[in-house]
Amino acid sequence: MKWEYSKKTEQQLKNWFSNKKSSKLLEIEFNKFKDFKIWYDKKDKKCFYCGLTEEASQEIVYKGLLKSNRFPLKGKITRGVNRAYWLEIDRKNPKGKYSRANCVLSCYFCNNDKSDVFNATQYRAFMRDRLVFLKSLLE
Numbered sequence: 001m002k003w004e005y006s007k008k009t010e011q012q013l014k015n016w017f018s019n020k021k022s023s024k025l026l027e028i029e030f031n032k033f034k035d036f037k038i039w040y041d042k043k044d045k046k047c048f049y050c051g052l053t054e055e056a057s058q059e060i061v062y063k064g065l066l067k068s069n070r071f072p073l074k075g076k077i078t079r080g081v082n083r084a085y086w087l088e089i090d091r092k093n094p095k096g097k098y099s100r101a102n103c104v105l106s107c108y109f110c111n112n113d114k115s116d117v118f119n120a121t122q123y124r125a126f127m128r129d130r131l132v133f134l135k136s137l138l139e
Helices: 010-022 033-042 054-062 108-114 120-128 130-136
Strands: 088-091 103-106
Touching: 010 033, 088 108, 103 108, 108 120, 120 130
Parallel strands: none
Antiparallel strands: 088 103
16 A cells, blocks of 8 residues: 555544543533634644644654554554544643644644643743753753
């Protein structure tokens, strides 16, 4: 099977939306799926933090240039094994709501690295020079 870029399907977006909407622990400000989809469709499909495109991320994963048990093998998507193939929806402020103002698209690598430890501003500073940033917290 030859690698070819594939966009996230509407069903995948609906699944993400309903998952977040039904969570008791998370708040989502997108009123309806249609609002979320409009937001998503307008976004450039590149990581807010590092600029990696969704297409490049898919190619890296598909060709096995980086490996993880969370990555699909040769594009075969299965439950729990689909990370890094598409950009992920990240909250700039991890304690904030899923909203237009607080959400960005992030590659798996940045989203995983940022986790819920950093907000967007802190993470960008951390990426520039990790040691300088961490030492600045002690000042």
